[in-house]
Amino acid sequence: MFDAVAKSPVWEIPGGIVGFSALKVADLDGAKPAEIIVGDQQWGNVTAYRYDATSKTANIIAQLNSQGDGVSAIGVGDVNADGKAELVWGSDYYSSGRDFLVVASWTPAASVLWSGPTPAQLDGPSMAQSWRTCRPPPRS
Ligand SMILES: [Ca+2]
Numbered sequence: 001m002f003d004a005v006a007k008s009p010v011w012e013i014p015g016g017i018v019g020f021s022a023l024k025v026a027d028l029d030g031a032k033p034a035e036i037i038v039g040d041q042q043w044g045n046v047t048a049y050r051y052d053a054t055s056k057t058a059n060i061i062a063q064l065n066s067q068g069d070g071v072s073a074i075g076v077g078d079v080n081a082d083g084k085a086e087l088v089w090g091s092d093y094y095s096s097g098r099d100f101l102v103v104a105s106w107t108p109a110a111s112v113l114w115s116g117p118t119p120a121q122l123d124g125p126s127m128a129q130s131w132r133t134c135r136p137p138p139r140s
């Protein structure tokens with residue numbers, strides 16, 4: 001958090017192995033203040049913090065394994081219509097393996113509700129076979 005008047009950092013959240021790759025500020029519980037959600041750039045976690053103005057520290061309110069290598073983006077919304085916001089993020093963009101879209105609860109317990117799509121690495125006919133089927137018909 002940066003003080004625009006004093007032009008200096010007020011406090012910082014230390015990053016994971018190589019820092020964060022995704023950040024979202026959103027009000028998870030409908031009460032001030034807004035929470036701060038960060039995703040680690042390599043492996044690691046998605047972590048939600050709530051700033052305490054009295055102690056001037058950010059406290060972890062939820063933390064989940066990111067499910068893959070790197071977090072590409074974080075969203076917040078009540079995606080299952082239970083009246084509570086969920087955390088939604090993309091993960092594993094950094095590796096050549098499958099990619100993940102993850103939906104997780106943050107309260108009363110932080111847990112992954114859904115992770116998918118099911119292994120969706122691109123496969124199917126080889127490129128040569130695809131090109132062959134795209135070739136124009138032989139001349140007569
Ligand atoms: Ca809040």
Ligand SMILES: [Ca+2]
Nearest residue numbers: 078080082084
């Ligand atoms: Ca919900």
